[in-house]
Amino acid sequence: EAGVAQSPRYKIIEKRQSVAFWCNPISGHATLYWYQQILGQGPKLLIQFQNNGVVDDSQLPKDRFSAERLKGVDSTLKIQPAKLEDSAVYLCASSLEGGLGETQYFGPGTRLLVL
Amino acid sequence: AQKVTQAQTEISVVEKEDVTLDCVYETRDTTYYLFWYKQPPSGELVFLIRRNSFDEQNEISGRYSWNFQKSTSSFNFTITASQVVDSAVYFCALSEAEASGSARQLTFGSGTQLTVLP
Numbered sequence: 686e687a688g689v690a691q692s693p694r695y696k697i698i699e700k701r702q703s704v705a706f707w708c709n710p711i712s713g714h715a716t717l718y719w720y721q722q723i724l725g726q727g728p729k730l731l732i733q734f735q736n737n738g739v740v741d742d743s744q745l746p747k748d749r750f751s752a753e754r755l756k757g758v759d760s761t762l763k764i765q766p767a768k769l770e771d772s773a774v775y776l777c778a779s780s781l782e783g784g785l786g787e788t789q790y791f792g793p794g795t796r797l798l799v800l
Numbered sequence: 801a802q803k804v805t806q807a808q809t810e811i812s813v814v815e816k817e818d819v820t821l822d823c824v825y826e827t828r829d830t831t832y833y834l835f836w837y838k839q840p841p842s843g844e845l846v847f848l849i850r851r852n853s854f855d856e857q858n859e860i861s862g863r864y865s866w867n868f869q870k871s872t873s874s875f876n877f878t879i880t881a882s883q884v885v886d887s888a889v890y891f892c893a894l895s896e897a898e899a900s901g902s903a904r905q906l907t908f909g910s911g912t913q914l915t916v917l918p
Contacts, residue, residue, distance in 0.1 A: 718905070727804075727891050727908025728845070741905065774843060785897055786833035786852055789906060791845035 687712065689792035691777050697798045703765035706795045709758070710779030716740075717754055718789060719762050720776040728776055734760060735783050767799045803827065804894050806909035813882050814917050821877045821912045823892030829853075832896040834868065834875045835906065839889040848890075851875065882916045889913050 690709040698704050710717045715736050720728035731750065733740040737757040745752070749768070754760040764771055774796050778789040805824045813819045825834065836848040849859060851868050859866045863880045879886055893906040 725910070727893070727910050728906075729908070730905040733905060776845065778845075785831065786850065786895055788835070788847055788850055790847060791837075793842065793844045796843070 689777055689779055689790055691775075691792035691795055693795055694793060695796050695798075697800065698767055699800050700769055701766040703763065704767055704797065705761055705763045706775050706777075706797075708760045708762070708777030708792060710760075710777070711790055714779035714781055714790075715757075716780045716783030716787075717760050718778040718780075719752055719760070720778065720791075722774040722776055722794070724773070731762070733783070740783065764797075767797075769799050772797055772799045803907045804892055804909035806890075806892055806912050808912045809910070810913045810915070812915045812917060815884060816881050818878060818880050819882050819914065819916075821879075821890050821892075821914065823875045823877065823909060825873050825875065825892070825894045827873075827894060827896045829896045832894060835893040835895065836866065836875075836877050837891045837893065837908075839891060839911070841888070845891070848877075879914075882914075884916050884918050887914060887916045 692707050696704055717734045719731045721731050722728040731745045732742040732752045734754040737754050750764055752762045774794040776791050776794045778791045780787040780789045803826050832853045834851045837845045838848055839845050856868050865878045867876045889911045891911045892909045895906055
């Protein structure tokens with residue numbers, strides 16, 4: 686069974702530029718998560734989707750970050766404009782239904798460096 | 801206060817030594833889940849184990865074992881006879897029922913960098 690796919694794996698941009706990350710979850714998984722992992726820290730949830738609806742985006746900096754999952758399958762996370770502090774690994778995860786205690790399976794992440 | 805505390809930032813051991821990674825959590829819920837993930841240098845978080853709050857049995861899987869103690873709010877992870885391939889960052893995480901909404905996010909600790917030297 687294929688795991689969570691993410692692209693690109695690495696991205697270097699200058700501040701104030703825009704960038705987009707793509708995620709394809711495990712087939713059949715209704716719930717998709719985007720996490721931000723700053724160097725030396727644990728991942729922090731940015732947004733959670735259930736099918737194509739947003740369940741929680743309370744920690745998403747909405748002035749610059751946006752995310753969508755239009756058809757309830759793959760998802761795109763965008764940053765516009767990027768700031769230096771956005772340098773991090775962006776991890777996508779998926780789970781079957783999003784219930785309490787469900788295991789989340791993670792993709793390889795996208796490493797973003799903002800110069 | 802942090803919900804998941806991994807006080808050990810870095811640990812170095814020599815191959816074949818046993819090593820224990822500590823995890824202390826904080827929650828008001830009676831129903832919750834605890835997880836351990838491994839993050840090798842490649843960056844992907846690899847699921848290791850899940851334990852619910854009603855199951856305090858210790859778990860053993862090969863060289864890995866987990867000790868869950870509700871009395872001390874701890875969920876420690878032991879690697880027996882460590883190997884170089886065990887070198888990674890290990891994260892403990894908590895999933896608890898939120899008071900509002902249906903979000904089921906994982907709250908991660910800050911991780912422990914384990915280095916196993918040959």
